[in-house]
Amino acid sequence: MKMxxxxxxxxxxxxxxxxxxxxxxxxxGQRCGIPVGNVRDVLREQAITxxxxxxxxxxxxxxxxxxxxxxxxxxxxxxxxxxxxRRMSVVVELAGELYSLLVDEVxxxxxxxxxxxxxxxxxxxxxxxxVTRGIHRLDGGLLAVLDVARLLDVRPAPGx
Amino acid sequence: MDDxxxxxxxxxxxxxxxxxxxxVRLEQAPDDNATLGQIFxxxxxxxxxxGFLGLPRLEKVAHAAENLLGRFRDGLLSATxxxxxxxLRALDVxxxxxxxxxxxxxxxxxDDGALIEALDAACRGQDAxxxxxxxxxxxxPPADQxxxxxxxxxxxxxxxxxxxxxLMTLASELVLTRNQLLQLARREENSSFAVPLQRLSHITSAxxxxxxxxxxxxxxxxxxxxxxxxxxxxxxxxxxxxxxxxGADTELDRQVLELIKDPLTHMVRxxxxxxxxxxxxxxxxxxxxxxxxxxxxxxxxxxxIIEIADDGRGLQMDRIRAKVIANGLATEAELAAMTxxxxxxxxxxxxxxxxxxxxxxxxxxxxxxVVRTNIEKIGGTIELRSVAGRGSTFTIKIPLTLAIVAALxxxxxxxxxxxxxxxxxxxxxxxxxxxxxxxxxGETPVLRLRDRLLPLVSLRKLLALDQPTAVDAGENYIxxxxxxxxxxxxxxxxxxxxxxxxxxxxxxxxxxxxxxxGNTILGDGSxxxxxxxxxxxxxxxxxxxxxxxxxxxxxxxxxxxxxxxLLFRAGDATPKAVPLGLIARLENVARDRMExxxxxxxxxxxCRLMKLIAMPGIDQAAATQSVLVFADGNxxxxxxxxxxxxxxxxxxxxxxxxxRPGLLGTAIIAGRATDVLDAGYWLxxxxxxxxxxxxxxRDPHARPRLLVVEDSQFxxxxxxxxxxxxxxxxxxxxxxxxxxxxxxxxxxxDCIISDIEMPELDGFAFLRAVRQGGAWAALPAIALSSxxxxxxxxxxxxxxxxxxxxxxxxxxxxxxxxxxxxxxxELAA
Numbered sequence: 001m002k003m004x005x006x007x008x009x010x011x012x013x014x015x016x017x018x019x020x021x022x023x024x025x026x027x028x029g030q031r032c033g034i035p036v037g038n039v040r041d042v043l044r045e046q047a048i049t050x051x052x053x054x055x056x057x058x059x060x061x062x063x064x065x066x067x068x069x070x071x072x073x074x075x076x077x078x079x080x081x082x083x084x085x086r087r088m089s090v091v092v093e094l095a096g097e098l099y100s101l102l103v104d105e106v107x108x109x110x111x112x113x114x115x116x117x118x119x120x121x122x123x124x125x126x127x128x129x130x131v132t133r134g135i136h137r138l139d140g141g142l143l144a145v146l147d148v149a150r151l152l153d154v155r156p157a158p159g160x
Numbered sequence: 161m162d163d164x165x166x167x168x169x170x171x172x173x174x175x176x177x178x179x180x181x182x183x184v185r186l187e188q189a190p191d192d193n194a195t196l197g198q199i200f201x202x203x204x205x206x207x208x209x210x211g212f213l214g215l216p217r218l219e220k221v222a223h224a225a226e227n228l229l230g231r232f233r234d235g236l237l238s239a240t241x242x243x244x245x246x247x248l249r250a251l252d253v254x255x256x257x258x259x260x261x262x263x264x265x266x267x268x269x270x271d272d273g274a275l276i277e278a279l280d281a282a283c284r285g286q287d288a289x290x291x292x293x294x295x296x297x298x299x300x301p302p303a304d305q306x307x308x309x310x311x312x313x314x315x316x317x318x319x320x321x322x323x324x325x326x327l328m329t330l331a332s333e334l335v336l337t338r339n340q341l342l343q344l345a346r347r348e349e350n351s352s353f354a355v356p357l358q359r360l361s362h363i364t365s366a367x368x369x370x371x372x373x374x375x376x377x378x379x380x381x382x383x384x385x386x387x388x389x390x391x392x393x394x395x396x397x398x399x400x401x402x403x404x405x406x407g408a409d410t411e412l413d414r415q416v417l418e419l420i421k422d423p424l425t426h427m428v429r430x431x432x433x434x435x436x437x438x439x440x441x442x443x444x445x446x447x448x449x450x451x452x453x454x455x456x457x458x459x460x461x462x463x464x465i466i467e468i469a470d471d472g473r474g475l476q477m478d479r480i481r482a483k484v485i486a487n488g489l490a491t492e493a494e495l496a497a498m499t500x501x502x503x504x505x506x507x508x509x510x511x512x513x514x515x516x517x518x519x520x521x522x523x524x525x526x527x528x529x530v531v532r533t534n535i536e537k538i539g540g541t542i543e544l545r546s547v548a549g550r551g552s553t554f555t556i557k558i559p560l561t562l563a564i565v566a567a568l569x570x571x572x573x574x575x576x577x578x579x580x581x582x583x584x585x586x587x588x589x590x591x592x593x594x595x596x597x598x599x600x601x602g603e604t605p606v607l608r609l610r611d612r613l614l615p616l617v618s619l620r621k622l623l624a625l626d627q628p629t630a631v632d633a634g635e636n637y638i639x640x641x642x643x644x645x646x647x648x649x650x651x652x653x654x655x656x657x658x659x660x661x662x663x664x665x666x667x668x669x670x671x672x673x674x675x676x677x678g679n680t681i682l683g684d685g686s687x688x689x690x691x692x693x694x695x696x697x698x699x700x701x702x703x704x705x706x707x708x709x710x711x712x713x714x715x716x717x718x719x720x721x722x723x724x725x726l727l728f729r730a731g732d733a734t735p736k737a738v739p740l741g742l743i744a745r746l747e748n749v750a751r752d753r754m755e756x757x758x759x760x761x762x763x764x765x766x767c768r769l770m771k772l773i774a775m776p777g778i779d780q781a782a783a784t785q786s787v788l789v790f791a792d793g794n795x796x797x798x799x800x801x802x803x804x805x806x807x808x809x810x811x812x813x814x815x816x817x818x819x820r821p822g823l824l825g826t827a828i829i830a831g832r833a834t835d836v837l838d839a840g841y842w843l844x845x846x847x848x849x850x851x852x853x854x855x856x857x858r859d860p861h862a863r864p865r866l867l868v869v870e871d872s873q874f875x876x877x878x879x880x881x882x883x884x885x886x887x888x889x890x891x892x893x894x895x896x897x898x899x900x901x902x903x904x905x906x907x908x909x910d911c912i913i914s915d916i917e918m919p920e921l922d923g924f925a926f927l928r929a930v931r932q933g934g935a936w937a938a939l940p941a942i943a944l945s946s947x948x949x950x951x952x953x954x955x956x957x958x959x960x961x962x963x964x965x966x967x968x969x970x971x972x973x974x975x976x977x978x979x980x981x982x983x984x985x986e987l988a989a
Contacts, residue, residue, distance in 0.1 A: 049687040050575055052623035053673050061667075061679060061687045066333060068679055068687055070667040097667050154669045 019111035024143065025090060025103040028080045031143045032103075033110070033136065034090060038148045040098065041091035042106050046071075057154045059102055064091060069098040077151060079127045092148050099152055112136050117145060165265065168209055170318070172258050175202040179251055180388035183244055187391070190232075190239040199247075200229045206254065217267045218257045224279035225250035231283055243282055245395075248388070249275060321414070324374050331364075331371040332662035336681055338364045339659060343683035375415065379457045379466070380408030382421045386428050390453065393432045400439050400450040401432050407457035412464045416558055419538050420466070423531040427468045427554055428453060430527070435472035435552055445549065447471070460557075460949045469553040475504050475546040499815070502828075504546055508532045565663060567690065569656040569682070570639060573625025576688050577652075578661055578680065579639055583693040585647065587655060588638040598636065598651070601726075601746065601804045607638060607649050610971075613740050614640065615724065615807045616649040617700050619691075622675065643697040646724060646809050650696065659683060663690060675699060701808055701830070724809050725829060728788070730801035731777030737829050738837040740807060741970060742878065744791035747798065748784045765789075765796060771846045774800040775822070790843060797846035806830070824877065843881040864981050865889040867907075869899045869914040869926065870944065875967065879913070886974055895919055896926025903936050911980045912941040913973070916956070924959040931960040940980035944973070 022033030023042070041064065048060035048071050059071040069091060075083055089100040117134040124132065131150045136143040182199045186192060207222035225247050231237040253272055260268030338361055345357050387403055394401040436442075436451030443449055456467040477500055484490050484506050495503060507528045535542050540558030567578035568587075590596045590607060598605050598616060605616040616638065620626075638649040663678040666689075670676070677692035724740040753763050754772065761772040772787065774780065779802055787798040810829045824838045866888045870876045876892050883890045891909060893899035895918040912930065916923035923943060930936045943961040945952065956964045963980060965972040 047686065049689070051670060051673070051676075051689060052575065052625055053675065054670055058669065061689075063681050063685055063687050066336070066681065068664055068667075068681065070669065095668070099667070152669065 020114050020117070021109060021111045022143070022145065023090060023109050024107035025088075025101075026105040026107065027074050027078060027103050028083075031107070031138070031141055033112075033143050033145045034092065034101075034148060035145075036109060038092045038094070039090055040093050043089045043091060043100060045087055046089065046100070055154045062100060064098060064100070067098055069100045071100045071102055072152065072154065073102045074151070075102070075104075077127075077131070077154070079125075092152075094148055094152050101151065112138075112143075165213065165261070167318075168213060169258060169262055172206055172209075172254070175206060176251055176255055176258070177384045178202055180248070181384055183248055183251075184387040184391045186232075186239050187241055187244045193233075196229070196233050196239070200226070200233050203229055215257075215261070215267055217270065217272065218254060218261075220276060221250055221253050221257070221272050224276045225254075227283050228279050237283075246275075246279055246282055248392075250279060319374075324371070327371050328375060331368045334364050335368055335660055336662055336683075339683035340685060372413075375413050376411040377414045377417050378409045378411050379417065379464070380405070382417050382424055383408060383455060386425065386455070389425065390428065390432055393429060397433060398438060399432065399436055401436060402450050402452045403428075404452060404454045406455065408455075410457040410459060410464060412558075416464075416538055419534065420540075420556070420558060423534050423556075424455075424466070424468070426527070426531055428455070431468060431470040431472070431552070435470040435474075437473050441473075445473075458951065460951070463557050466556040466558070467553055468556075469551060471551040474548040474550055474552055475507065475544075477503060477548070480504065480506055497828075497833075504544055507544070508542075565661060566658055567661045567680075568639065568658050569688070570619070570637070570650075570652040571654040571656065572619035572623065572652045575623075575625060576656070576682075576686075577619070578659070578682075578688050578690045579641070579650070579693065580677070580690065581658055583641045583643060585640045585642045588640060588649070590636050590638050596638075598638075599746075602806060604807050605651065606807060608745065609640070609649075612647075613726070613743060613746065613807065614638075614647055614649050615740075615809075616651055617696060618651040620651070620653070622696065622699065641693045641696075643693050646697065648697065648700075650691075650693075661688075661690065697809075724807060726788070726807055727805040727829065727834065728786070728801045729803045729805055730775035734835050735805055735829070735832060736775075736801070736823075736835045736837055737827065738788065738839055739878070742790060742839050743788050744796070745789040746804060747787045747789055749787050749798070749800075750784050751780075751782070754785075761800075763798070765798070768796070770796045770798050772798040772800055773842055773845050775802075778802050790839065797843060799842050838877060840877040840881040843885060863887060863889045864910040865891065865908070866977065867891050867893060867899060867902070867909040867912045869893045869896060869912065869918070869923070871895050871915060871918040875915070879973070882970060882973070883977065886977075888977065896921030896923065896929070899926060900929055903930070903934055906935075908935060909939065911977060912936065912939055913944055913977065914941065914961075915967075916943055916945040916952075923961075924955060927959045927961055942973075942976045942980055 021036040023036055023039050024031055024033050026032070043064070046062045048062050050060045051058055054060075057072055057077045059073040059076070061068050061070050063069070071089065073082075075081070083104055085104060087102045087104065088106045089102045090106055091098055091100045093099075116136055118137070119134055120129050120132050121135070128144065131146055133145045133147045136145060179199055179202050182195050182202075186195050186199065189195070203222055203226045207219055207226050210218040210222060228237070228243065228247060232239045232243075237243065253275060257267055257270075260266075341357055342361060345351055345353055383405055386405075390401050390403045393399075431453045432451075436453070437445065437447075439449040442451060452471045454467070454469045456465075456469070458465050480503055481495055484495060484503070485492055489506060489509060490498075509529055532542050535556055535558065538558055540556060543555045543557075544552065545555070546552040566581040568581055568584050569576055569578055571577070588596055588607065588609065590598050596607060596609065598607055600606070605618065607614045607616055637652050637655045639652060639655070640647060640649050659682060661680040661682070664680055665671075666673070666676060666679050674695040675692060676689050677695065678690045680688055680690060682688050725737040726740045726743060726746075727735050727737050730736055747765075749763055749772070754761050755763065761774070762769045763772060764770075770789070772785075778800060780800070785800050786802065786804050787800055790797045790799065808830045810827075815826045820835075822838055822841045824836045826833055827836050828834070866883055868876060868879050868883070868890055870879065870892065871894055880890045880892060891902070891907065893902055896914070897920045899912075899914070900921070912927075914923045914926060918926075921929070923945070927941055927943075930939070930941065940962045941960060943956040943959075943964040944967050945956075945964065953964050963976045965976045
């Protein structure tokens with residue numbers, strides 16, 4: 001809960017400065033950003049109920065203060081090997097539904113200049129390109145800006 | 161929007177709908193003063209309010225309409241259809257203006273001069289009174305007419321639907337929280353919280369029930385626009401149509417109500433436009449000129465049944481056939497192999513419309529497929545019955561509410577799931593060494609349950625959960641579920657408690673998973689998926705007969721009940737089928753146990769001799785033989801076949817063939833042409849000489865004589881041998897009329913067993929005739945029906961039936977007959 005309060009505070013502070021504000025996270029060593037406007041909460045590891053026959057990207061569902069949230073494993077979504085460590089998740093809202101995006105780690109909230117985003121390099125892996133809006137160059141490395149709607153566009157697994 | 165204006169719009173909308181209905185009623189009964197008064201008041205209120213709100217255009221139209229209505233009311237003019245049409249036109253203009261108001265919050269531009277002139281002319285024209293002499297509209301409705309339908313308004317308030325929806329959500333959440341608290345309290349004995357918690361629990365339940373009630377609305381609300389629609393339709397297409405509404409006060413959840421409104425409207429329109437004939441055609445067919453569309457709604461279990469019936473020409477088979485071929489949905493040869501029922505199902509295909517001309521009314525190709533999709537979306541079903549020249553009936557079955565359900569919590573493969581209690585019939589514990597054990601036919605697990613074979617579905621397998629090494633071999637629980645007329649068992653690992661759950665829809669990305677109807681949060685706070693027994697039945701082929709491959713035949717034939725069928729092979733390659741309900745057991749009999757005596761084959765079976773009959777052409781060389789065991793009364797008979805193939809649910813629609821003894825005919829089952837076994841024939845093969853033996857010990861005249869009245873040859877063939885086999889003499893009649901003829905010929909019987917739905921004279925009418933006098937007036941009578949809801953039972957009792965049993969339940973039929981005759985019941989061990 002403290003985290004979400006901090007989020008909204010940071011968001012307000014930085015949005016004023018004419019910048020895009022992102023929640024940063026790490027997936028398999030890659031730093032990514034999600035527009036802060038999509039983010040509702042950040043969670044530590046949660047008990048997740050498995051959903052049989054669901055697409056493989058769907059890790060299950062969890063109870064967030066009485067609401068049912070569908071958990072999407074971003075490693076699986078991006079075709080990466082499953083994580084060995086305990087996972088954190090970022091809760092996002094899309095069309096009135098809550099989804100929790102399982103990532104390796106959630107970082108800080110940063111504001112980046114609006115014009116600073118660059119196009120995806122043409123050689124970017126197709127799975128990544130599908131969900132990446134563009135790239136920001138940071139001092140410490142690159143930040144892939146993820147598109148929440150596209151992340152959640154999970155196609156039913158074949159056969160079901 | 162201005163609150164005042166918003167209220168006005170809502171009220172006017174309601175008033176207009178009410179006016180439409182009332183005007184149509186008035187047209188049929190022009191002297192109905194109460195209706196006239198009601199219409200007058202409604203229009204008057206509209207006029208008065210818009211004057212107050214400063215809406216001059218609306219006021220002028222309403223005023224002119226009111227004047228004409230005033231003339232009707234004062235008896236100066238009679239309400240002819242022409243004049244009513246004029247008033248209806250005025251209402252349409254009012255509606256138009258109101259719609260404009262809603263959008264722009266100002267009256268739309270427009271000239272109503274012609275309409276107002278016409279209304280005024282109507283006022284003047286007939287009685288030559290000058291327009292100025294129109295009496296001033298009274299400002300208060302006359303007291304005597306007001307009493308007829310006032311009153312309700314004083315006890316009701318208008319609440320926005322959103323408020324109710326929020327309340328419902330809150331009540332649901334409260335139920336969940338209450339459940340969590342109860343679960344916590346259970347762990348602590350002697351807690352001082354126990355008593356207040358109990359009270360909280362009761363209040364929560366009461367609150368939940370109360371909130372549910374606020375959502376219930378009479379289905380008549382969804383029908384309100386139909387009389388007007390039918391009237392206009394009748395004028396447009398030059399037909400005479402009467403709309404009959406039954407059960408309009410049947411209540412259902414408004415959410416459901418909203419969802420069925422459009423499909424209903426569409427279907428009524430279809431009935432009027434396509435179903436009913438023109439007056440000339442009807443006269444030529446010897447029917448009354450006025451066609452009839454009947455709407456009927458009733459509660460049945462947790463469902464509401466809505467019927468839309470017309471007495472028109474029925475579906476036009478030749479047109480459907482032509483269209484099917486034109487659209488390439490099937491070839492001529494394929495059609496030739498289909499029954500009328502199967503061909504009728506094509507109307508549920510997308511883009512299928514047989515109207516020769518696209519009229520303004522219907523026939524635009526958005527039709528029954530959309531209707532079916534919409535109804536299935538809310539967990540409902542739609543069935544069609546059509547008789548050429550007699551009309552068509554659509555039957556819709558939908559759940560009453562979509563909100564809170566009791567559910568059984570089970571576990572399979574380490575995961576917990578909820579199964580809605582409504583479809584759970586019983587729980588059975590099965591395991592090695594118990595009386596009930598899971599057996600297999602081919603790959604299909606089945607359970608013998610009280611002399612029935614129940615198809616089983618392994619939840620673990622179905623959901624692709626982890627498979628422990630010993631698959632289904634150890635202790636298992638079987639949740640016996642009922643979907644429509646079909647029972648099946650769901651194999652689970654463990655069974656927990658039942659809990660009240662709030663069904664929440666799953667996230668959109670999971671909507672394609674048809675095995676789940678939703679998800680919920682349990683008392684312990686964990687999320688759990690809710691299984692949909694309908695989905696399970698569909699996925700496994702129970703109740704559909706289309707499990708794996710799509711059959712070439714059209715997908716569903718909903719108008720005939722599905723039957724669980726055992727498929728087997730005997731002699732030739734054509735699969736054979738027999739209703740599973742007729743079979744007591746399946747056995748593999750070792751060849752060396754068979755004994756032959758005097759041309760018959762017997763084995764010792766459960767300390768008795770069981771006669772074995774071989775189907776022609778079967779292979780009798782193998783060491784063991786598959787045998788279907790039929791048991792009736794205390795006799796058993798084994799039918800030897802080559803191999804058991806499968807258990808499927810399908811609609812049994814038999815193309816009869818006369819020349820093949822032992823087979824009733826052919827049916828398409830699970831997409832394949834299948835021979836249907838004439839069980840009666842084979843039972844007679846075994847019983848004919850058994851009778852001589854048993855009867856030798858009894859006075860043949862002492863055998864009670866039963867009259868079976870049943871229109872279906874199939875059921876007569878099933879029942880007759882069952883009953884003769886149990887020591888009764890059986891006389892059959894095709895319908896009520898035929899049975900009464902037997903009575904008049906002087907036939908005496910001991911008990912009547914009658915089907916309900918029969919042509920010519922149905923079961924209820926037949927029994928009423930029996931009870932009215934004659935030799936049979938005091939006989940016990942058993943109603944045989946697939947409908948065993950309390951309402952049906954009541955109608956049956958009223959008609960004079962002494963008992964009521966389900967058609968497919970052999971044991972119940974025997975028990976009922978025995979009960980009726982006060983004979984000790986003999987049942988197989």
